[in-house]
Amino acid sequence: MASVWETIFFAIILLLGCGGLVLLFGSFVVPEWRVNYEFIQHPCKVIDKRIVDRPSEDGPLYRPEIKIEYDVDGVIYSDWHYDIHKTYSSSRQSALAVLDQFSVFEKSKSNLYYCWYNPADPHEAVLVRGSRWWFWLVFTIPISFIVIGVGGLIYSFLHWGKSAERRSAMTRRVQENELFAVVGRGNRQYPSVPDGLNVTNSPGVRLRFRLPTTRSTGWAMFGAIAFCLVWNTCVSIALILAVYKIMEGKPDWLFILLILPFLAFGVIVIVHLVRKFHFATGVGPTFLEISDHPLKPGESYRIFLSQSGQLNMHSLRVSLVCEEQATYRQGTNTRTEIQEVYRQELYSNENFTIKRIQPFEAEFDLHAPDGIMHSFISAHNQINWKLIVDGSMEQCPDFHRAFTVIVRPISGEMPP
Amino acid sequence: MSTEPAVIIRLEDIDLVYRPGQQLSGEYWIESLPPDQLKAIEASVLWYTEGKGDEDLAIHEFWRRDIDDDFEIDPTQPERFSTTLPNSPLSYEGQIVKIRWCVRVRVFLHRGKEIVGEKHFHLDDIHPPRIPST
Numbered sequence: 024m025a026s027v028w029e030t031i032f033f034a035i036i037l038l039l040g041c042g043g044l045v046l047l048f049g050s051f052v053v054p055e056w057r058v059n060y061e062f063i064q065h066p067c068k069v070i071d072k073r074i075v076d077r078p079s080e081d082g083p084l085y086r087p088e089i090k091i092e093y094d095v096d097g098v099i100y101s102d103w104h105y106d107i108h109k110t111y112s113s114s115r116q117s118a119l120a121v122l123d124q125f126s127v128f129e130k131s132k133s134n135l136y137y138c139w140y141n142p143a144d145p146h147e148a149v150l151v152r153g154s155r156w157w158f159w160l161v162f163t164i165p166i167s168f169i170v171i172g173v174g175g176l177i178y179s180f181l182h183w184g185k186s187a188e189r190r191s192a193m194t195r196r197v198q199e200n201e202l203f204a205v206v207g208r209g210n211r212q213y214p215s216v217p218d219g220l221n222v223t224n225s226p227g228v229r230l231r232f233r234l235p236t237t238r239s240t241g242w243a244m245f246g247a248i249a250f251c252l253v254w255n256t257c258v259s260i261a262l263i264l265a266v267y268k269i270m271e272g273k274p275d276w277l278f279i280l281l282i283l284p285f286l287a288f289g290v291i292v293i294v295h296l297v298r299k300f301h302f303a304t305g306v307g308p309t310f311l312e313i314s315d316h317p318l319k320p321g322e323s324y325r326i327f328l329s330q331s332g333q334l335n336m337h338s339l340r341v342s343l344v345c346e347e348q349a350t351y352r353q354g355t356n357t358r359t360e361i362q363e364v365y366r367q368e369l370y371s372n373e374n375f376t377i378k379r380i381q382p383f384e385a386e387f388d389l390h391a392p393d394g395i396m397h398s399f400i401s402a403h404n405q406i407n408w409k410l411i412v413d414g415s416m417e418q419c420p421d422f423h424r425a426f427t428v429i430v431r432p433i434s435g436e437m438p439p
Numbered sequence: 440m441s442t443e444p445a446v447i448i449r450l451e452d453i454d455l456v457y458r459p460g461q462q463l464s465g466e467y468w469i470e471s472l473p474p475d476q477l478k479a480i481e482a483s484v485l486w487y488t489e490g491k492g493d494e495d496l497a498i499h500e501f502w503r504r505d506i507d508d509d510f511e512i513d514p515t516q517p518e519r520f521s522t523t524l525p526n527s528p529l530s531y532e533g534q535i536v537k538i539r540w541c542v543r544v545r546v547f548l549h550r551g552k553e554i555v556g557e558k559h560f561h562l563d564d565i566h567p568p569r570i571p572s573t
Contacts, residue, residue, distance in 0.1 A: 186545050186553075188483040192501035215497065215528040347536040349492030360491055362535045399528050401495035404488045404536045432527050434459045434564040 030179040037172025043165030051161075054107045055154050062139035062149065067093035068128035069136060070101065074118050077111060084111035087121040091138055092128075095145040104138065104148050125150070217400050219317050219429035227312030229327040229386070234311045234426035237409065247299055251292045258282065258289045302419055307331025307382070309412050309424045311341075313389075317429040318408070321393040326369065328412070331382040337415040341370040343389060344425075345396070348405040365395065369410075397432045444472035446544045446556025449517075455560040457524050464521040467544045467556065469514040477514055479505045479547040484522050484540075486562075491535040499525055514546070530561040 071090040076083045086109060092101040105121070112118065126134055141147035182190060199211070227233040265279050307330065314325040328341055345365035351358055370387040377383040389410075399406040410426045450465040457463055467482060481503045487496040500522040504512055520542075531538040540562045546554040 186481055187496055188481055188485060188498055188501060188543060188545065189503065191485070191496055191498040192483070195498055213527045214499075214525050347490075347533045349490055349535045351491060351493050360535060362533075364534050396531050396533070397527060397529060399531070399536075399538070401488060401497070403493040403495050404490065406531070406533065406536060432459060432529055432564060434526065 030176065030183075033172050033175030033179060035172075036168050037176060040165045040168025040170075040172055043168060044162070047162060047165060051108065051158060057141070058107045058139060058149055058152050059154075061142070062152075063142050064137050064139055065093050065095065065148075066135045067091040067138040067148075067150075069125045069134075070128065072122045072125060072127070073103075074115065074122065076115075082113060083115075084113055085115045085118040086111045087118045089122070089125055089150055091136070091148065091150065093138055093140065093148065095140065098145070100140070100145050100148070102146065102148070104150055106151050107149050213397075213431055215399055215401055216431055217398055217429055219398075219427075222427060222429060223316050227327065230312035230314045230325055232313050232316050234313060234316075234410065234428065236309075237425040237427050244299065244303060247296050251289075251296045254285075254292055255289045258285050262286065302422070305332055305419065306334060306414065306416075306422050307379075311410055311412070311426045313428070317398075317431045318389075318391045319431055320391050320395050320397075320433045322391055324389045324391070326387055326389050326410070328370065328385045328387070329382050330377060330384075330412070330414070331379070332377055333379040334377040334414070334419075335417045336372070336375050336377060336383075337417065338371065338373045338413075339375075339383070339415075340368060340372075340413045341387070342411050342413070343367045343369055343391075343428075344409050344411050346407050346409065348407060350403045367392070391430065395430060398429045442471040444476075444546070444548075444554055445470045446546060446554055448542050448544055448556050448558035450542065450558055450560060452560075455558075457560055457562050458564055459524055459526040459529070459562065461524050462521060463524050463542075463560070464519070465542065465558070466517040466519045467542070468517045469544075469546055469554070472514050472546070472548075472554075474513060474515075476548045477506055477512060477546065478549060479503060480512070480514065480518075481545045481547070482518070482520055483543045483545075484520075484524075485543060486528060486530075486538055486540045489537040489539060490533065524562055529563050 068091065069089055070092050073088050073090075074085050075088050076085050078084075087105050088103040089105055090101065090103050092099060094100075125136060126132075128134055136150065138148045138150050139152060185193075222234060223232050225233045225235065261278075261282050265275065265282055268275050268278075309331075310327075310329040312327040312329075318324065326341065330339065343366070344363060347362045347364055349360050349362075351360075369389050370385060372385065375383070396406055398408055408428050408430045410428055412422075412424045412426075414422045416422075446467060446469055448465060448467045450463065452463075463484060469477075469480075481501070483498050483502075484500040485496060485498045488494055500520075502520060504518075506512055528538050530540055539559060541557045541559045544556045546556075548554065
């Protein structure tokens with residue numbers, strides 16, 4: 024249930040956001056709008072100019088000021104002005120650059136400038152107009168406060184006084200409406216069982232479906248290449264610097280000594296990457312095809328295995344495996360634990376060679392035992408069934424490739 | 440001496456094992472509850488997870504009776520409920536994931552107080568209930 028304190032917290036965030044927005048509008052947007060649309064353009068004389076400074080924690084701040092004189096309806100106004108916000112900056116040079124744009128009035132030159140004055144109070148005037156683009160970025164702060172506050176209050180309102188069961192019932196109703204709109208009744212036949220559509224979207228060559236692998240090695244290889252490149256580029260730069268100093272006749276032996284372990288690690292990373300690449304390209308693709316899907320407890324299926332590559336195999340095994348997966352929060356971290364709870368070996372072959380021109384092929388039975396639990400998925404918990412291919416080779420690390428299958432409950436076949 | 444109110448839930452099947460698609464019927468009532476303290480009653484047929492992961496919960500059937508809508512509620516009188524159970528998820532006793540089914544009755548009283556009663560049952564297509572490695 025949404026607590027009172029949560030609601031108060033989000034209300035305060037919203038108030039802070041609204042207050043900040045009003046303050047920014049009042050302090051910056053309204054004055055700039057008035058200067059741009061209400062102030063009247065008028066010629067003026069520059070009488071004097073100066074830089075005003077004020078101390079701050081990060082050193083002195085500066086702003087340019089120009090004393091101007093202008094005549095409105097026969098009344099002469101004279102004061103120090105520049106911009107409407109009276110903005111200070113840390114750069115004295117930029118303040119000086121502003122002053123250099125204006126020269127003091129000389130009768131012989133008749134050098135006049137335009138100023139803009141407030142018709143309601145002609146004492147108020149500026150020498151520059153327009154707005155700074157970067158200033159609008161400041162608005163993201165109160166706006167983000169407002170978004171968080173409004174979002175939190177909507178959340179609190181929707182959850183106020185509602186039990187976990189009532190919230191779940193509301194969520195289910197929304198999901199049912201969405202399901203009706205998208206896929207209709209079929210997918211609700213087995214709640215919390217994955218539909219397995221991605222498993223059956225690829226037809227097989229020998230059997231009905233070709234199973235997809237659960238994860239590709241491509242991203243792992245990409246990560247390893249990226250790490251190897253970054254590491255060895257840094258080491259190379261350090262090495263070039265060290266060699267340059269040696270060539271100059273001023274070798275920095277401490278620096279060279281420090282580089283050596285980094286260099287050694289870089290070499291290890293390259294060797295590891297080469298082995299990984301050799302392994303990834305040497306062990307060809309593994310294909311598994313199945314005669315029917317999803318699996319049902321107590322029923323039998325044919326499995327076709329195809330393994331390519333130039334491999335001297337110690338062993339090749341295919342197993343049906345069930346894993347429980349639990350995701351939980353520990354402090355601010357989210358952890359996932361996987362526990363294998365069932366393994367049934369379906370196929371095994373030992374001490375044989377696979378030639379590159381002829382992939383190894385085998386066909387065997389899979390009997391889904393009676394009484395096994397069906398596949399299950401919820402927000403933090405899963406029960407996953409997989410066919411796992413384990414290969415063990417001479418002079419190469421073992422490889423494991425997993426293919427997800429869905430097990431459905433045996434009962435509850437409803438007419439469509 | 441006053442007795443604390445308690446939720447009583449009674450299911451029609453005594454062994455508490457149901458098959459997918461089977462009718463789950465029963466009744467609930469609240470003992471020792473003065474009617475003027477009652478605000479609302481929610482009854483749910485639901486499953487939830489236990490184990491290492493954070494709890495997931497999903498409602499199969501949900502009924503709510505507000506005292507504002509129905510002045511005739513007498514919480515001490517049995518209220519019947521009935522629903523057809525779904526095909527899944529089935530009850531499960533895993534190592535780090537467990538799935539439990541129950542009928543839960545939540546009684547909302549004045550001043551934010553709540554009383555909750557639960558009656559667990561098994562939804563399964565085999566008996567005794569399944570374990571991970573059969």
